[in-house]
Amino acid sequence: xxxxxxxxxxxxxxxxxxxxxxxxxxxxxxxxxxxxxxxxxxxxxxxxxxxxxxxxxxxxxxxxxxxxxxxxxxxxxxxxxxxxxxxxxxxxxxxxxxxxxxxxxxxxxxxxxxxxxxxxxxxxxxxxxxxxxxxxxxxxxxxxxxxxxxxxxxxxxxxxxxxxxxxxxxxxxxxxxxxxxxxxxxxxxxxxxxxxxxxxxxxxxxxxxxxxxxxxxxxxxxxxxxxxxxxxxxxxxxxxxxxxxxxxxxxxxxxxxx
Amino acid sequence: xxxxxxxxxxxxxxxxxxxxxxxxxxxxxxxxxxxxxxxxxxxxxxxxxxxxxxxxxxxxxxxxxxxxxxxxxxxxxxxxxxxxxxxxxxxxxxxxxxxxxxxxxxxxxxxxxxxxxxxxxxxxxxxxxxxxxxxxxxxxxxxxxxxxxxxxxxxxxxxxxxxxxxxxxxxxxxxxxxxxxxxxxxxxxxxxxxxxxxxxxxxxxxxxxxxxxxxxxxxxxxxxxxxxxxxxxxxxxxxxxxxxxxxxxxxxxxxxxxxxxxxxxxxxxxxxxxxxxxxxxxxxxxxxxxxxxxxxxxx
Ligand SMILES: Nc1ncnc2c1ncn2[C@@H]1O[C@H](COP(=O)(O)OP(=O)(O)OP(=O)(O)O)[C@@H](O)[C@H]1O
Ligand SMILES: [Mg+2]
Numbered sequence: 001x002x003x004x005x006x007x008x009x010x011x012x013x014x015x016x017x018x019x020x021x022x023x024x025x026x027x028x029x030x031x032x033x034x035x036x037x038x039x040x041x042x043x044x045x046x047x048x049x050x051x052x053x054x055x056x057x058x059x060x061x062x063x064x065x066x067x068x069x070x071x072x073x074x075x076x077x078x079x080x081x082x083x084x085x086x087x088x089x090x091x092x093x094x095x096x097x098x099x100x101x102x103x104x105x106x107x108x109x110x111x112x113x114x115x116x117x118x119x120x121x122x123x124x125x126x127x128x129x130x131x132x133x134x135x136x137x138x139x140x141x142x143x144x145x146x147x148x149x150x151x152x153x154x155x156x157x158x159x160x161x162x163x164x165x166x167x168x169x170x171x172x173x174x175x176x177x178x179x180x181x182x183x184x185x186x187x188x189x190x191x192x193x194x195x196x197x198x199x200x201x202x203x204x205x206x207x208x209x210x211x212x213x214x215x216x217x218x219x220x221x222x223x224x225x226x227x228x229x230x231x232x233x234x235x236x237x238x239x240x241x242x243x244x245x246x247x248x249x250x251x252x253x254x255x256x257x258x
Numbered sequence: 259x260x261x262x263x264x265x266x267x268x269x270x271x272x273x274x275x276x277x278x279x280x281x282x283x284x285x286x287x288x289x290x291x292x293x294x295x296x297x298x299x300x301x302x303x304x305x306x307x308x309x310x311x312x313x314x315x316x317x318x319x320x321x322x323x324x325x326x327x328x329x330x331x332x333x334x335x336x337x338x339x340x341x342x343x344x345x346x347x348x349x350x351x352x353x354x355x356x357x358x359x360x361x362x363x364x365x366x367x368x369x370x371x372x373x374x375x376x377x378x379x380x381x382x383x384x385x386x387x388x389x390x391x392x393x394x395x396x397x398x399x400x401x402x403x404x405x406x407x408x409x410x411x412x413x414x415x416x417x418x419x420x421x422x423x424x425x426x427x428x429x430x431x432x433x434x435x436x437x438x439x440x441x442x443x444x445x446x447x448x449x450x451x452x453x454x455x456x457x458x459x460x461x462x463x464x465x466x467x468x469x470x471x472x473x474x475x476x477x478x479x480x481x482x483x484x485x486x487x488x489x490x491x492x493x494x495x496x497x498x499x500x501x502x503x504x505x506x507x508x509x510x511x512x513x514x515x516x517x518x519x520x521x522x523x524x525x526x527x528x529x530x531x532x533x534x535x536x537x538x539x540x541x542x543x544x545x546x547x548x549x550x551x552x553x554x555x556x557x
Contacts, residue, residue, distance in 0.1 A: 055446045079449030091444040093437045104437055107430070108449040156449060 004067060006031045006160055006192050007052070007083070012061035012071075014051040021047040023216035024061065029160070034186050034193040036203040036224065038237055039213035045196040046088060048213065049162045052194070053085035054078040065160070079156050080108045086153040088164035088196075090145045094138030098129055101137045101148055105155030115155070121189075122151040125181055143174045150178070154185070160192045161185075167199045175199065179206055200237035204228045212237075270402055272518045278408035278477060280514015281415035282308070285470035286491030287498060287506035288422065289463040294500055295439040296459035297351065299362035303370040305488015307464060311339045311471030312480045313377050316388050328391050336468040343464025347457040370485060378482040385479030388472065407477040418469060419507045426503070435459055493537040499547020509548070512536070 005028035014022045021044050029035045039045045050056040052063055054075040063071040070078055075085075084105075093101050102122055106115045123130035126147045132140060137148060146166055153161055166182065167175040183206045185191050197203035204210060210227045212220040220232070227233050289304040301307075317323045319331035326334070346369075354362055395406040426432040438445040438455045445452050474480060494513045498505030513533045520532035540548060 053447070055443065074451065074453075075446040076449040076451040079447075084449070085447045087444065087447055091441060091447065093440045093444060095440055096433070096437065100433065104433060104450075105448050107434060152448060 005029055005064075006066060007194065008062075008064040009052060010062045010064075012048070012051060012063065013059045014047060014056050015059050016047075021216050022051060025213065025216065025218050026061075027211050027218060027221070029192060029194050031192055032186070032190065033208045034183070034195055034206050036195045036197055036200075036207040036210045037213050038197060038200045038203065038210060038227075038233070040198065040236075043213045044216040045213055046164055047216070049085060049164050049194070049196055053083065053162055055085065076108065082156070082158050083160040083162065084153045084156040084158040085162045086149050086164065086166070088166075088168050090142065092137045092140075092145050092148055092152070095136055097134055098137050098140065098148060099133040102129060102133075102151050102155055105152035106157075108156060114157070118155055118157060122154050125154075125185065126151050143170050143178075146170065146178065150181075154189075154191075158191060160194065163193060163195045165196055165198060167197060167202060175202055182206060198237075200227075200233060204233075267402055271404070272522065273515065274404055274408050274412070276515040276518045277511055278411040278514070279517065280494075280511035281411050281507075282470050282474045282510070283487070283491045283494045283513050284507035284510025285415055285418065285466055285473070286488055287495040287510045288419065288503055289466050289470075290492060290495040291498075291500060291503060291506045292459055292463045292466070294495075296435065296456050297359075297362060299359045299366070300492075301366045301463065302363065302488065302492075303366045303373060303485075304463065304467060305491060306370040306373040306485035307339065307343070307467035308470040308474065308488070309480055309482065309485035310342075310373050310377060311335060311464075311468030312388065312475035312484070313381050313386075313471075313482075314338055315468070315472050316386050316475060316480070317381065320386070320389050328389075332472055335472065336465050339464040339468035339471075340461040341464075343467075344457045344461040346464075347460035351460065352453060352457070370488075374482045374485060381482075383481055385481045386475070387479045388475035390476045393476070405477065411473040411477055414469070414473060415507065418466070419503060422466075422503055431455075431458070490533050493533050496537050497540045497548055501547060505547060512548075 007029040009025060009027045011024045011026055012022055013020065013024055025044075025048055027035070027037070037045055037048065047056065051058050054070065054073055054077070058071040061071070062069060065078070065081055065083055068081070070081060073081075093104065096104070102119065103115075106118065109115055128144055129148060129151055132144065137145065140148060146168075150163075150166065163182070166178050170178065179202050182193065182195070186193055186206075195203055195207060204224045204227055207224040210222065210224050211218050212227075212233070222230070286304050286308055289307065290300060293299065293301040293304070315331055315335040318326045318335055319328050350365070351362060354365065390407070392406045392410065397404040397406055397409055426436055434445070434450045434455055435458070437448070438450055438452050442452055445455075471480070474484070490513055491510060494509035495506050496509070497512055498507070498509030513536070516532050516536055517529070520529035523529075524532065
């Protein structure tokens, strides 16, 4: 492809105090794509997204959004550049109402009429949020809070969404539902997505391209369908058990990318 | 005049002056609550902010100093205190990010000493009264004679509390302040400039302290140690539950009412303990404050 990427990350490093959590990660996301980052617990997925969204500072390396360097910008400036981070888990405002939570997603905007239209759009994708609009967000279930976080992110009218484990702690049925909506948002609202997941199966189903993150570095990347069929991915992230000649499970199989 | 009626009028005047004092405590308590919500730390210099606001107003308005028109001096003093609050956060408090909250608390205690020292050095230690256009005027309701200042203090305090309450409920900036205090990380994610918002909360606390200072100095004299009554305001904030703005105000009013009646009923020496005794009782029987049904952090 000749078009330059919407998001380009090069040799990114970031730290928790003295601990290096991201060790020279590079990746790119093209317009309209869903790109996924797979990785086990503690691989640095959340840290990587936080660094890209400006919540954590990058110690080294560069992040370009539509060709513009954003790695020294404050988080709110980056939201104004139309890239929004949808955090994992329950990062909502528990005592504000559901409606207030959703509308505060538009904090960086002032185009009233369009904000109102986007609110209706969010409610149409997540009708439960309209139903519960008046109740405190802290009283929503885990799945509903996840929907709230996505809906709140949409209110920034993003071109790029960074999604951190939207499947976390949800039932398989709800995971299906949320991923179907994500795919629809990608095609219907033209939202480019960088999707972090441990649930490789659902992630690779919706994604165009994937990266594998280990110990803060990218160790593998390919088209999503290639990754889906890769033996390493299957055994380490898709839970496919491979039988050896001796008929025992190869639990300690060496990963080819090492 | 029958004895009983005179007694009732005395009571009424006691109540009004208690409420007026309580209003000032309540406004300082509001400052405590604002800062607590924004930074999770207690600003023990809030009473000294009030005293500083009072002295800045006196310096601007009184004829022996600059003698600016009262109605210009007051908004000017409020603005100066707001700017000082903002700068304090920008250059000092923000630099302590990542330190334990106790470090911020100790810093504010030290700041209180510095303010008392500096004000004493500049404006001396004699008590001073703010000269207001309505000084000495009285309000007569039937036989009841009330000092105009005391009524003004109560009315202004109620209006300011109502304004702040609505500001946090309705205004975009107020909502952002609430959001940043409920979940700072999530506030970053939605694009709220959290650091600037926190500086603005300090500015707001400075402005509220200035209003309290103006009210206090227009009904009684201030000197550099006046800010120490912040301790009573702290008790007020605790009684209100350190949670809601109306709670802080009502805590202040309760303390303000207790004082004159304790002085009336108890021997001198014991009466000064009354506000703290009430605070202890509240802490023992309703540890979350009188307004514990409002729970947790809610403005
Ligand atoms: N606040 C912190 N202070 C110090 N170390 C941290 C902090 N947060 C995360 N880490 C460490 O950084 C590494 C990466 O953590 P991160 O949360 O990015 O992993 P993750 O891939 O998102 O994991 P998970 O799948 O469990 O969400 C881990 O080793 C973790 O222990
Ligand atoms: Mg994570």
